[in-house]
Amino acid sequence: MTRAVDIAILGAGAIGQLICRQLTAAGEHVGFIARDRQEPLSLQDSQAQQYSQSQKLSFTPLIASDDSHSPQPIDYRVPIIAANALDHIRLVIVCVKAYQVIDALLPLFHQLPRQCHILLLHNGMGPHLALAPLIEKMESRGLSLGTTSQGVLRQARWQIKQTGKGLTQLGHFTGIELAEHYRSAILAAIPNSEWVDTIVPCLWQKLAVNAAINPLTALHQCPNGALAKTDFSAIIEGILDELVTVAAQDGVPIDKPLLHDRIYQVIQLTAANFSSMHQDVAHQRQTEIDQINGYICERAQAHGLTTPINAKLCQQIKQLTVAT
Numbered sequence: 001m002t003r004a005v006d007i008a009i010l011g012a013g014a015i016g017q018l019i020c021r022q023l024t025a026a027g028e029h030v031g032f033i034a035r036d037r038q039e040p041l042s043l044q045d046s047q048a049q050q051y052s053q054s055q056k057l058s059f060t061p062l063i064a065s066d067d068s069h070s071p072q073p074i075d076y077r078v079p080i081i082a083a084n085a086l087d088h089i090r091l092v093i094v095c096v097k098a099y100q101v102i103d104a105l106l107p108l109f110h111q112l113p114r115q116c117h118i119l120l121l122h123n124g125m126g127p128h129l130a131l132a133p134l135i136e137k138m139e140s141r142g143l144s145l146g147t148t149s150q151g152v153l154r155q156a157r158w159q160i161k162q163t164g165k166g167l168t169q170l171g172h173f174t175g176i177e178l179a180e181h182y183r184s185a186i187l188a189a190i191p192n193s194e195w196v197d198t199i200v201p202c203l204w205q206k207l208a209v210n211a212a213i214n215p216l217t218a219l220h221q222c223p224n225g226a227l228a229k230t231d232f233s234a235i236i237e238g239i240l241d242e243l244v245t246v247a248a249q250d251g252v253p254i255d256k257p258l259l260h261d262r263i264y265q266v267i268q269l270t271a272a273n274f275s276s277m278h279q280d281v282a283h284q285r286q287t288e289i290d291q292i293n294g295y296i297c298e299r300a301q302a303h304g305l306t307t308p309i310n311a312k313l314c315q316q317i318k319q320l321t322v323a324t
C-alpha cells in the first residue's frame with residue numbers, strides 16, 4: 001500500500017517549490033495544498049478526490065564549485081491536495097508571504113486534522129503572534145517557526161533554480177512539539193539546516209538583516225552590495241539601534257556588534273543580488289514592509305516606545321508602492 005501524502009506545503013512560490021523538492025528527493029510524501037483563486041491549478045470542491053491532480057515541476061540544483069558541468073534540470077511530479085481532502089496531513093509547511101499567512105491558513109484551520117502541526121517559513125515576523133492563541137486553544141496542535149537563507153530563483157511558474165545553500169533555522173514555538181520523525185526528515189532534506197532550542201532570537205536576527213537591507217535597496221534602487229558604502233552606515237546603525245532596544249523589551253537580548261557584523265557579511269555575500277523588497281517594488285507587488293520594519297514599530301508601540309527611523313522607512317516604502 002502506498003503511503004499517503006502527510007506533508008502539505010501551502011504556497012507554491014520559489015521557497016515552497018524548493019522545500020517541496022528537497023523533501024520529495026529525501027523520500028517524503030509531499031503535496032501542495034490547492035488554493036482557490038490564487039493558484040491556477042486550484043481544484044473545485046466537486047473534484048475533491050485526494051491527489052486527483054498533480055503538477056510537473058522542474059528543479060535545477062546548485063552547481064558545486066568544483067564541478068565544471070552545468071547542472072541538468074530535474075523534472076518531477078507533485079500531488080495537488082484539495083483543501084477539503086486534508087485528512088492525512090500531519091504537517092503543513094506555510095511558505096506564503098508573511099502578509100498572506102493568516103488569510104491562507106485560517107480557511108483550512110478546521111479542515112486540517114486536529115493533530116496537524118504547522119510550520120511557518122517566511123521573511124518578517126508577526127503572524128505567529130496571531131496564530132499562537134488559536135493553536136493553544138486546540139491543545140492537540142503545535143506551531144514551529146523557521147527562517148531560511150537558501151537562495152532560489154523562479155525561472156517560470158513551476159521552474160526553479162537553486163542559487164545558494166544559506167542557513168535554515170527551525171524551532172518550536174508553542175503547543176505540541178513537532179514529532180521527531182518530521183523533525184529529522186526536514187533536517188535530513190534541507191542542507192545546512194538546524195533545529196534550535198529558541199527560534200524567536202533567530203527570527204529577530206534575520207529580521208534585522210531584512211530591516212537593514214530590504215527597504216534601503218528598494219528606496220535607492222540598488223543591489224545589496226551598494227549598502228557597504230559609508231553613506232549608508234548612519235541609517236543602518238539607526239535601524240539596528242531601534243531594533244535592538246525593542247527586541248530587548250520583547251525579552252530577546254541581542255549583541256549589537258555581532259548583529260552589525262552579520263549584516264555587513266550578508267551585504268558582502270549577496271552584493272550582486274537585488275533584495276526581495278527591491279524586486280517587489282520594481283514589479284509593483286505588495287512588499288513585506290509591515291512584517292519587517294513595521295513589526296519593529298508594532299512591538300515598539302506595545303512597549304510604549306517609538307522607532308522613528310523604522311517608521312519613516314515604512315512610510316517611504318508605502319509611498320513608493322502607491323506612487324508606482
Ligand code: PAF
Nearest residue numbers: 210213270273274275276
Ligand atoms: O529578502 C531578501 O532579499 C533576503 O532575505 C536578503 C538576505 C536581504 C538578501 O537579498
